[in-house]
Amino acid sequence: MSELKTGGQIIWESLIHEGVDVVFGLPGGAILPTYDDLYKYDYPIHHVLVTHEQGAAHMADGYARATGKTGVCIATSGPGATNLITGLATAYMDSTPVVAITGQVSTALLGKDGFQEADIRAISMPVTKHNYLITDIKDLPAALKEAFYIARTGRPGPVLVDICKDVQQATMEFTYPTEVYLPGYRPNILAPDPGVIDRVARLINEAQRPVIVAGQGVSMARAEAELRQLAEKANIPVATSLLGIGAIPATHPLSISWGGMHGEAYCNYALQECDVMFAIGARLDDRLTGAFSTFAPKARIIHVDLDPAEMGKNLTIDTPVVADALMTLRALLPKVEPNEHPAWLGQINEWRSESVERDILTQETDELVAPYVMRQLWYATNQGDATIITDVGQHQMWEAQYFNHTKPRSLLTSGGLGTMGYSLPAAIGAQIGNPQEEMWVVAGDGGFQMTMIELSTIMQERLPIKIAIINNGYLGMVRQWQDVFYNKRYVGTPLYNPDFVKIAEAYGIPARAVTSKEDVYQAIRDAQETDGPYLLDFQVEEFTNVYPMVAPGKSNADMIRRGRPVEN
Amino acid sequence: MSDLQIRRHTIIAWLEDKPSVLNRVTGLFSRRNFNIESLNVGHTETAGISRMTFVARGTERDLQQITTQLDKLINVVHIEDVTNEPAVVREMAFVKVRTTSQTRGEVMQLVEIYRASIVDVDMSSVIIQIVAPEDRVNSMIGLLENFGIEEMVRTGRVAMVRGSSSHGHSHNASEWTTAPSATVPVVAERNGHRD
Numbered sequence: 001m002s003e004l005k006t007g008g009q010i011i012w013e014s015l016i017h018e019g020v021d022v023v024f025g026l027p028g029g030a031i032l033p034t035y036d037d038l039y040k041y042d043y044p045i046h047h048v049l050v051t052h053e054q055g056a057a058h059m060a061d062g063y064a065r066a067t068g069k070t071g072v073c074i075a076t077s078g079p080g081a082t083n084l085i086t087g088l089a090t091a092y093m094d095s096t097p098v099v100a101i102t103g104q105v106s107t108a109l110l111g112k113d114g115f116q117e118a119d120i121r122a123i124s125m126p127v128t129k130h131n132y133l134i135t136d137i138k139d140l141p142a143a144l145k146e147a148f149y150i151a152r153t154g155r156p157g158p159v160l161v162d163i164c165k166d167v168q169q170a171t172m173e174f175t176y177p178t179e180v181y182l183p184g185y186r187p188n189i190l191a192p193d194p195g196v197i198d199r200v201a202r203l204i205n206e207a208q209r210p211v212i213v214a215g216q217g218v219s220m221a222r223a224e225a226e227l228r229q230l231a232e233k234a235n236i237p238v239a240t241s242l243l244g245i246g247a248i249p250a251t252h253p254l255s256i257s258w259g260g261m262h263g264e265a266y267c268n269y270a271l272q273e274c275d276v277m278f279a280i281g282a283r284l285d286d287r288l289t290g291a292f293s294t295f296a297p298k299a300r301i302i303h304v305d306l307d308p309a310e311m312g313k314n315l316t317i318d319t320p321v322v323a324d325a326l327m328t329l330r331a332l333l334p335k336v337e338p339n340e341h342p343a344w345l346g347q348i349n350e351w352r353s354e355s356v357e358r359d360i361l362t363q364e365t366d367e368l369v370a371p372y373v374m375r376q377l378w379y380a381t382n383q384g385d386a387t388i389i390t391d392v393g394q395h396q397m398w399e400a401q402y403f404n405h406t407k408p409r410s411l412l413t414s415g416g417l418g419t420m421g422y423s424l425p426a427a428i429g430a431q432i433g434n435p436q437e438e439m440w441v442v443a444g445d446g447g448f449q450m451t452m453i454e455l456s457t458i459m460q461e462r463l464p465i466k467i468a469i470i471n472n473g474y475l476g477m478v479r480q481w482q483d484v485f486y487n488k489r490y491v492g493t494p495l496y497n498p499d500f501v502k503i504a505e506a507y508g509i510p511a512r513a514v515t516s517k518e519d520v521y522q523a524i525r526d527a528q529e530t531d532g533p534y535l536l537d538f539q540v541e542e543f544t545n546v547y548p549m550v551a552p553g554k555s556n557a558d559m560i561r562r563g564r565p566v567e568n
Numbered sequence: 569m570s571d572l573q574i575r576r577h578t579i580i581a582w583l584e585d586k587p588s589v590l591n592r593v594t595g596l597f598s599r600r601n602f603n604i605e606s607l608n609v610g611h612t613e614t615a616g617i618s619r620m621t622f623v624a625r626g627t628e629r630d631l632q633q634i635t636t637q638l639d640k641l642i643n644v645v646h647i648e649d650v651t652n653e654p655a656v657v658r659e660m661a662f663v664k665v666r667t668t669s670q671t672r673g674e675v676m677q678l679v680e681i682y683r684a685s686i687v688d689v690d691m692s693s694v695i696i697q698i699v700a701p702e703d704r705v706n707s708m709i710g711l712l713e714n715f716g717i718e719e720m721v722r723t724g725r726v727a728m729v730r731g732s733s734s735h736g737h738s739h740n741a742s743e744w745t746t747a748p749s750a751t752v753p754v755v756a757e758r759n760g761h762r763d
Binding site for chain 1: 584587592595596629633636642645744
């Protein structure tokens with residue numbers, strides 16, 4: 001007979017069984033019994049108190065992306081739980097393993113519209129991989145075990161476990177389950193079919209103009225080395241999706257950067273002109289493809305993904321491969337023949353030089369523009385030896401264009417949901433998970449203000465996070481759309497900003513505004529050499545736009561581009 | 569191309585009998601903008617497993633999306649599009665039809681022709697029960713409209729594949745529920761990725 005444990009104890013001990021040593025949360029009435037057990041039993045789990053529950057979910061997400069482990073966030077019932085939703089939706093769209101634990105009103109009060117009751121199981125259903133409402137302590141251990149198993153296996157994603165307050169207080173004899181029984185969930189069939197691999201190899205070997213498109217799935221499977229071997233063996237250029245950045249070093253000769261709405265023009269040309277596309281671990285969403293019907297019109301597309309539902313969801317696929325990225329690459333490597341593709345690589349290089357001609361950094365300007373800041377940040381971080389956590393908007397695209405990521409998982413960004421306010425809390429989670437890494441938040445002035453309240457969490461946790469605000473006084477990307485599609489009618493986009501330096505100083509964070517090009521590099525170096533956090537407010541030219549740009553619903557072949565210098 | 573042809577598909581899904589499982593299924597239909605014509609759920613031969621038959625319109629590719637997305641729900645144990653299988657497909661309906669002493673005979677004749685039955689009689693109406701393929705149900709209802717339909721309820725399609733399935737397995741739900749469960753190491757190191 002083992003001793004009786006409370007639901008609260010079971011929660012913490014289950015987390016310990018799963019290897020969790022940090023959780024991000026904010027207490028409230030319906031989760032207090034569980035918090036009380038953390039105090040009473042002094043479990044070896046560090047609780048990071050957040051300022052707002054949205055921050056807790058983003059922190060768990062950032063922690064998971066930076067470490068590959070499952071991030072955990074905790075909130076109370078009602079508003080605590082609903083505040084998690086944006087963070088869970090962000091994690092869901094980008095396939096991040098997160099477990100969210102929420103308190104719920106007592107079972108006797110369920111459905112009575114009592115204080116702080118919200119049906120979070122129903123609310124979170126479309127933005128979680130799975131979820132649970134626990135009304136009986138007997139179901140609690142299995143639910144927690146399953147939650148972690150589901151979150152991290154197969155295509156990862158967030159799982160929410162909603163636990164009634166009286167369940168947290170009830171007791172039972174507890175042993176953590178060693179097995180999960182999920183007859184409807186079999187994520188362990190991962191090996192590609194040998195016949196399909198033969199076909200894929202034949203397509204690649206016969207291709208005249210092949211392209212690899214690598215997504216986040218490559219890094220999730222830790223398959224970067226194999227990807228590189230495949231590319232090098234047959235001299236195949238490698239494009240990535242936004243989330244796939246880092247799957248191959250941006251400085252590798254076969255890297256053709258990333259494609260899509262604001263991807264490099266030469267990359268988009270290569271994607272449009274290729275005859276075989278080997279897409280691996282990327283879900284080929286609309287921001288990468290432009291109008292589905294016009295994407296890669298000459299290509300036979302091979303699509304490798306763990307998730308069968310991604311096959312043919314957006315595009316007509318020639319050869320679907322439902323399998324693990326690493327196993328697929330390993331099976332494929334011996335069957336792909338060495339190849340040179342000189343004409344094709346030459347053509348891409350021509351496009352590349354033309355892109356360089358039009359590059360904003362090639363064009364002499366005294367103005368302080370964000371691309372310049374991003375390139376200086378790259379130099380200052382020893383050419384990419386840092387993790388950058390971006391927000392959403394123009395700065396996010398510039399970072400992806402001008403910071404040449406050379407390490408896997410060195411860019412954390414909300415690619416799918418496009419969540420403004422993601423960067424600061426995600427960086428907190430990432431830095432806690434990976435304390436030795438140099439971490440930079442790159443945020444716009446709009447998005448930064450959505451979650452800048454978590455500056456207090458940075459100080460509370462004594463984290464050395466550096467923050468670069470790309471401050472142009474506008475919701476820049478929205479303003480850019482107004483420029484291009486709404487005849488410059490700037491409704492709702494000019495911002496009334498606070499003094500960000502004073503904001504930082506109010507939290508005890510040293511800060512400095514940067515207004516001229518000459519000061520950029522030194523300001524970054526000063527921030528790096530300061531122990532602890534530092535905030536830089538880069539007051540950039542207001543009306544610079546991101547190019548190239550593909551209008552929504554249009555073909556990637558019809559990019560809006562920056563003019564050549566002679567045309568200016 | 570038959571790939572682009574829009575057809576009605578009959579799909580059977582086996583669901584774990586867990587709280588809010590129907591909510592998950594219908595939530596997915598609405599979130600993914602799937603067009604569902606009918607849906608029917610009930611018990612199976614296996615305790616803890618429900619069986620849902622639904623009819624959806626779309627191309628082969630649409631239906632591929634519907635079935636693969638549904639299959640991703642943790643509580644969906646198995647799913648099959650049986651449109652191209654030899655299957656018994658039926659729908660049941662109750663139709664309450666207005667009758668008078670003059671029309672009752674004619675209605676009864678129709679009931680006979682459609683191999684339906686009258687399950688309740690009143691001075692001014694009868695309730696007709698029909699179990700038949702959908703087009704036959706539609707055809708009878710079309711004729712009954714001439715007499716005036718007061719009330720109607722239809723179950724939607726249910727289907728069962730004849731004999732043993734061409735996939736070489738039966739559709740007994742225990743087949744998918746008795747497979748061994750996954751053993752998950754409890755050690756902390758596994759809270760992440762392999763390698």
